[in-house]
Structures are given as C-alpha cells and as structure tokens.
Amino acid sequence: MQIYLPIAEVSVNAFLLLGLGGIVGVLSGMFGVGGGFLMTPLLFFIGIPPAVAVATEANQIVASSFSGVLAHLRRKTVDLRMGTVLLVGGLVGAAIGVQIFAALTRIGQVDLLVRLSYVVFLGIIGSLMFVESVRAIQRARANPEAVPAPRRQRGWIDALPFKMRFRTSGLYISVIPPLLVGFFVGVLAAIMGVGGGFVMVPAMIYLLGMPTKVVVGTSLFQIIFVTGFATLMHATTNFTVDMVLAVLLLVGGVLGAQIGARIGVYLKAEQLRVLLAIMVLAVCGKLAFDLLVMPSELYSLGTPGAAH
Amino acid sequence: MIRAAAILLTWAVLSAQAAAETVVAGLSRDAISITTNFEGSEILIFGAVSRTAPPPPDSELHVIVTVEGPPRPVTVRRKARRFGIWVNTDAIEVDAAPTFYAVASTAGFATVMTATEDLRRRVSIPTAIRAVGTNVGDQDSFIQALVRIRTAAELYQFNEGGVTLRDQTLFDTSIRLPANLVEGDYRTRIFLTRDGEVIDALSQNITVRKVGLERWIYNLAHDQPLAYGILSLAIAIAAGWLASAVFRYLRG
Numbered sequence: 322m323q324i325y326l327p328i329a330e331v332s333v334n335a336f337l338l339l340g341l342g343g344i345v346g347v348l349s350g351m352f353g354v355g356g357g358f359l360m361t362p363l364l365f366f367i368g369i370p371p372a373v374a375v376a377t378e379a380n381q382i383v384a385s386s387f388s389g390v391l392a393h394l395r396r397k398t399v400d401l402r403m404g405t406v407l408l409v410g411g412l413v414g415a416a417i418g419v420q421i422f423a424a425l426t427r428i429g430q431v432d433l434l435v436r437l438s439y440v441v442f443l444g445i446i447g448s449l450m451f452v453e454s455v456r457a458i459q460r461a462r463a464n465p466e467a468v469p470a471p472r473r474q475r476g477w478i479d480a481l482p483f484k485m486r487f488r489t490s491g492l493y494i495s496v497i498p499p500l501l502v503g504f505f506v507g508v509l510a511a512i513m514g515v516g517g518g519f520v521m522v523p524a525m526i527y528l529l530g531m532p533t534k535v536v537v538g539t540s541l542f543q544i545i546f547v548t549g550f551a552t553l554m555h556a557t558t559n560f561t562v563d564m565v566l567a568v569l570l571l572v573g574g575v576l577g578a579q580i581g582a583r584i585g586v587y588l589k590a591e592q593l594r595v596l597l598a599i600m601v602l603a604v605c606g607k608l609a610f611d612l613l614v615m616p617s618e619l620y621s622l623g624t625p626g627a628a629h
Numbered sequence: 630m631i632r633a634a635a636i637l638l639t640w641a642v643l644s645a646q647a648a649a650e651t652v653v654a655g656l657s658r659d660a661i662s663i664t665t666n667f668e669g670s671e672i673l674i675f676g677a678v679s680r681t682a683p684p685p686p687d688s689e690l691h692v693i694v695t696v697e698g699p700p701r702p703v704t705v706r707r708k709a710r711r712f713g714i715w716v717n718t719d720a721i722e723v724d725a726a727p728t729f730y731a732v733a734s735t736a737g738f739a740t741v742m743t744a745t746e747d748l749r750r751r752v753s754i755p756t757a758i759r760a761v762g763t764n765v766g767d768q769d770s771f772i773q774a775l776v777r778i779r780t781a782a783e784l785y786q787f788n789e790g791g792v793t794l795r796d797q798t799l800f801d802t803s804i805r806l807p808a809n810l811v812e813g814d815y816r817t818r819i820f821l822t823r824d825g826e827v828i829d830a831l832s833q834n835i836t837v838r839k840v841g842l843e844r845w846i847y848n849l850a851h852d853q854p855l856a857y858g859i860l861s862l863a864i865a866i867a868a869g870w871l872a873s874a875v876f877r878y879l880r881g
Contacts (some may be wrong), residue, residue, distance in 0.1 A: 323808060325667040327839060327846040332667065380861050392773030392877075420816030433716050549862050555852065556858030564846055564861050565665070569866065575872040612714040618772030621717070623704040 328563035329373040337367065338569040342381075346577020348600065349592055351584055351593060355363045357382050357515035360570065362439060371432050375422070375513065376555035380567045382516040382548040385574055387542045392539030400489035404542040406496050407503035407521075411547040412578035419554040426559065433612075438513050440609045446519055447601035461591065490531045490539075498529055503543065511551045516544040517537020519601075527579075537586065553624050576624055641762045649682045650690070651696055651829045659833070661815075662840040669808040672696070672835065674817060675801035676826065684797055685823070691741035692792045692800045693820040695752060696835070698729030698784075699813030700759070705771040721771045723760040728811040729784050730757050733791030733802045742823035750827065752820065755784050765766050847872065 324335040341363055347358035347455045357378050364374035393399050425431040483496045502524045506517035521540045525531045531539070588596075654676030661670050674694050684690065703726045709718040732753060734741045742752060753759050754776050760768065779785040784807060792802040807816075815835040820827050839847055848855045 322666065323668045324665055324834060324842060325663055326807060327843045328766075328850055330696045330809060330811065332669075380865050383862055384865035384869040384872075387866050391870065391873040433714075437714075437812045549865075552862055552865075553858040554854070555860065557854040560854060561849055562850070562858065562861050564850075564864065565842075565859075567861060568864065569869075575868060579872070579876050607675075614715075615710070616708060616715055618774075618778065619705050619708045620771065620778065621708070621719075622778055623706060624777065 322567070324565065325564050326369075326373075326566050328561065329377075329446040329506075329566060331368060332372075332536075333367060333369070335569060338566065339406070339573040342573020343577035344573075345582065346574035346579075347581035348597075349574070350578035350581025351588070351597075356574070358387070358439070358443060358513070358519055359600070359604060360515065360574075363513060369566065370561075372422075372426060372559060372561045375435065376552065376559060376561035377563045377566045377570070378515070378562075379510065379548045379551040379552060379555060380562055381551060381570045383572060384517060384567075384571050385500075385544055385578065386545045386548065388578070390538060390541040390545060393541060397422070397489075398535050398544050400487055400539040401542070402485075403487045403490055403492075403499060403529075403531070403535075404539045406485070406499045407506075407539070407543040408546050410500040410503025410505075411507035411543055412511070412550055413506035414509075415511045415547050415551045416507075416554065417626065418508040418511025419551060419558055421508070422555075423558050425438050435513060436608050438509065440605055440612065442509070442513075442520065442603050443605035444566070444609070447598050447605055449523070450594055451602065453597035454591045454598060457591040458595065459584055472485075487531075490529075490535055492530065494529065502528060503547075506544075507547050507551075510544070510547045511554065516541075516548050518544060529593070536547070603611060633681075635743060637812055649680060649828075650684065650821055650829045651679050652692075652819050653677050653679050653748075654819050654831055655831070656817060656833060656835060659835055661810070661837045663810060663812070663834060663837065663843055664840055665842055667808055667810075669810075670804055670806045672806065673801065673803045674819070675799075676802070676819060676831075678821060680799050688823045690794065690797050691736060691822045692794055693732065693734045693741055693752060693818075693822065694792055694802050694804070695733075695761075695816075695818045695820075696729065696731045696806075697727045697757065697816045697818070698806050698811055699815075700725035700727050701811070702726075704773065705775050707771065707774070717838075721760065723758060723772070723775065726758045726760075727774060729806065729815065730754055730779075731788070731804045732789040733784040733786075735790065735792045735794045735800070735802065737789050738787075741822050741825065742820070742827070746827055747824070750820070750830070752818075754780075754787055782809070784809075812837055812839055828838075 322333045322335045325332045340361065345356040345360045348359065348483050359377045360381070361374050363503065364378065365371055390399065484493055485496050486493050505523050509515060509517045509520060518540050522536055525540060526533060527534045552562055561621060643836060654674065657673035677692065703723045704720055705723060706717040706720040708715045709719065738753060747753050755772060758772055758775065760772060776785055783816070786804070792800055794800045815837055817833045819831045820831045862877055
C-alpha cells in the first residue's frame with residue numbers, strides 16, 4: 322500500500338515503513354539502543370530526503386525513549402540530577418546542531434556532513450564494541466569465574482572545579498564533563514537524527530564513571546528532552562518533520578521493541594554486543610562505500626535559498 | 630473593459646477566419662487530489678481538429694501535447710572527488726524548471742516542430758527550463774543532468790509517437806502523472822503543426838491539490854510550525870506511554 326508523505330512529498334510503501342520500524346524496533350529491544358543510528362541511514366536508502374529523515378527520526382526517538390524511561394523510573398534507575406546536567410549541555414548542543422544543519426543545507430553539504438558523521442561514529446563505536454565484546458567472550462571461555470576488569474582511573478576529570486554530588490550514581494564530580502558530554506550528544510542528535518545513546522552510554526560509563534545500572538535510564542531521560550527539542554527546532558527552522566512518516570515508524574518500532582526484548586532474554590550479553598557491533602559496522606561500511614566509490618550519478622538536485 | 634472585450638472578440642473572429650484548422654480538446658479530468666494513498670494518476674487528453682476548408686494535400690498534420698507542472702527554482706550540484714571522498718563542489722541555480730513536464734507528439738520531434746518554433750513556444754524539455762546568468766562554464770551539462778535525473782524519476786517524459794491521430798482529425802494521448810507530484814496548476818498545451826510550424830494552439834489547466842489529511846498536515850507544518858512541532862511531540866509521547874502501559878498490562 323503506497324502512502325503519500327505530506328512533508329517529504331514522496332510516495333512510499335506503508336508496509337515497508339512499518340517493517341523497517343519493526344526490524345529496528347526488534348534490534349533496539351534486543352540491544353537497548355534507540356535505533357536511530359540504524360533507522361536514519363535506512364530512511365536514506367529508501368529515498369526519504371535526508372533533511373526529513375533526520376528531523377522525523379528525532380521525533381520517533383522521543384516516543385521510544387519515553388516508553389523506555391517509564392520502565393526505568395519505576396525501577397528507580399534514573400539519576401534525575403545527572404540527567405538534568407547532561408540535559409543543559411544537550412539543549413545548547415541541539416540548538417547549535419540545528420543551526421549547523423540549516424547552514425549546511427543552504428550550501429549543499431548537509432548530506433556529506435550527515436554521512437561523514439555516521440561513518441566516523443559508527444566506525445569508531447562499532448570497532449570498539451566488537452573488540453571489547455570478542456575479548457569478553459574469550460575471557461569467559463578461558464575462565465568462566467573471571468571478574469570484569471576494574472574501572473580505569475579518571476585523574477584529570479577529578480581535578481576539575483564546580484563539583485556536585487550525584488546521589489543516585491554515588492558520584493561527587495565536577496559538572497564540566499557531564500555538560501560537555503551532553504553538549505556533544507546534543508549536537509549529534511540534531512545533525513544525525515539520533516538520540517545519541519550509542520555515544521552517551523559508553524561516555525557515561527567510561528568518562529563519568531557512572532554505575533551501569535543507572536546509565537541506560539539516565540541516558541533515555543535526557544534523550545527525550547534533547548530529541549524533543551531537536552524535533553521542535555527542526556519543525557520551526559527547517560519544516561522537515563513528517564508526522565505521517567513518524568507515526569508509521571512509531572507503530573512498527575513500538576511493537577518490534579517488545580518482541581526484541583523477549584528475543585534478547587535468550588542471548589548472552591557478549592553475544593548481543595558482538596551482533597550489534599557487526600550490524601553497526603555493516604551500516605558504516607555501506608555508507609563509507611557510497612562516499613568512496615564514484616557515484617553513478619554525479620549530479621544532484623536541491624532547493625536553492627532557504628533550507629526548506 | 631468593454632473595449633478590451635470587443636478587441637478580444639474581433640481578434641478571435643479574425644483568427645478563426647485566418648486559421649483553416651483549429652483544435653478542440655478535452656481532458657479526462659481537470660483536477661487531481663493528492664490523498665494519503667495517492668499513487669499517481671493517468672490523464673487522458675483527447676480532441677479533434679475542426680476545419681473550415683479541406684486539409685492541404687501536400688503536408689501532414691501533427692499534434693503535440695505538453696503537460697507542465699508549476700515551475701520552481703532548483704539547484705543542480707555536481708560531485709567531485711576531494712580528499713578521497715565524493716563531495717558536492719560546483720553548483721548552478723536554475724531560475725525556473727518545471728516540477729513536471731511531459732511532451733507527447735505524433736511523430737519524431739524534429740518532424741513535428743522546427744527549432745525556431747520550439748524556442749519561441751518552449752515546447753521541448755530543455756527549452757522549458759529557464760536558466761540564465763550562471764557563471765559556471767559548462768552550464769549545459771548541468772541542464773542535461775537535471776533532465777536526466779527528472780526523466781529517471783518519470784517527472785520529465787518525452788514520448789515521440791505518443792499521440793495517436795486518426796483520419797487527420799481525431800487525436801488522443803494519455804500522460805501518467807507519478808505519485809511524487811508537487812501541488813499547483815498543471816498547464817496542458819496542445820499544438821497543431823504543419824511543416825513544423827504551429828497553426829493552432831490551446832491551453833488548459835489541471836489543478837493538483839493535496840486534500841484532507843495531507844492538506845491539513847502540510848498547512849499546519851508551514852503556517853504554525855510551533856504548534857505542529859508540539860503536536861508531533863504529543864503524538865510521540867502518547868505513543869510511548871501507550872506502548873509502555875499496554876505491555877505492562879500484558880506482563881502483569
């Protein structure tokens with residue numbers, strides 16, 4: 322069934338969108354990631370204009386994160402104070418990110434920026450995750466009783482001023498690192514149309530030293546506001562949020578996430594991470610290939626003047 | 630006003646006397662609605678040639694039909710390899726290129742219309758694109774690329790032999806409008822030609838509009854972007870809450 326998207330102004334198959342939403346939802350349910358980093362490139366592949374794909378995906382992430390954070394709030398695994406500090410950085414980052422996005426749309430380089438960001442971040446995170454999880458599997462095979470490696474020292478981060486106590490996380494650290502992490506993820510959220518969970522979660526564990534059990538909930542908490550803000554900014558600056566597209570993706574995503582969560586129960590954490598890493602690297606490889614290989618059509622069309 | 634009407638009427642009478650052959654035409658529909666499940670549309674354009682004298686025996690009558698979507702400015706960008714990756718480097722701005730353009734004719738384009746007539750009336754695809762005052766040297770290759778990309782998307786159609794003419798009198802053609810149409814007035818033109826010269830022409834508009842939900846969403850997004858953004862968020866939050874509530878209910 323073809324459906325005409327009023328903002329994207331293209332006609333796409335509704336079942337394809339529901340299916341994509343479902344598949345990404347299954348993966349996000351299995352791995353506990355928002356799935357934006359997979360969905361946005363997939364939307365590019367099926368011909369949704371990048372500007373619309375990025376803005377609409379931000380809107381969809383609001384829904385999946387909200388659904389997720391409710392569960393975490395009930396389990397009291399959300400550090401609201403840390404989330405608020407991250408959020409302050411995140412909102413500033415998202416505001417700047419949307420302006421960068423609009424400026425690049427005008428000069429015709431937005432495609433390049435979005436694709437390059439994807440290749441770089443998916444490449445780095447995918448590789449790190451792959452190496453780390455393969456080692457974890459090897460360690461588990463060599464010695465099933467092994468304890469996880471101790472957390473690294475965070476020397477220079479402890480030396481920064483403006484310290485604050487984060488009770489839920491059991492931390493007493495400077496607000497500067499969380500502000501910077503939040504800012505950075507906010508910029509990414511606006512430019513790449515992702516929640517940034519796949520950057521935020523490792524940063525919270527390894528840079529801020531937060532306990533793993535509060536990381537996902539806190540990350541989701543601040544992602545809701547950052548992507549919500551990015552949605553509003555895209556809607557008012559670029560007019561690129563497509564409500565019909567968002568709803569189709571939402572329905573598939575919400576159903577898929579629940580199925581994924583059940584599949585995830587049957588797999589080990591390391592196996593899940595290896596699979597996720599392979600998937601991330603595959604998306605990265607496809608995008609990198611498109612940038613490196615001579616395109617079959619060297620020309621492209623755009624709208625002059627305003628970003629919209 | 631009255632004088633203008635009188636002049637127009639006189640001109641109409643005179644031109645009717647001058648032209649031995651005139652075109653009378655109809656469209657299968659004069660309005661197209663883009664609904665949520667819009668899959669494109671086919672329009673049938675048909676008509677007849679009305680004559681006050683027998684047709685000249687030594688030349689052949691031809692019919693050209695064009696359908697033109699609202700013109701919009703467009704930027705054509707070209708990629709080149711920089712630092713090992715393909716990036717947009719050169720660009721030209723085309724002042725007005727039709728968002729949709731279809732040409733159908735009874736025979737090869739060179740047979741049915743001379744280059745001069747084509748330039749004057751902007752009938753073939755390249756002449757329908759207006760690009761002036763750009764400073765990139767090889768502007769033609771950008772225009773060709775524009776035509777190539779839109780032809781591949783079925784937005785530009787060039788169908789030589791697509792018009793059927795029976796007994797030098799009745800003609801018909803059908804033109805397929807793809808699903809990704811832009812809103813606006815689509816101008817349909819019909820030309821009668823002999824020896825490559827236009828002997829009569831007719832123009833009629835087809836209105837293409839988004840309707841219903843499509844119309845509402847598009848208007849809201851552009852007229853009240855803040856309200857639209859808030860509504861999008863409200864839908865997302867409601868969906869997230871609903872999913873959480875439903876699955877908690879299923880588990881519990």
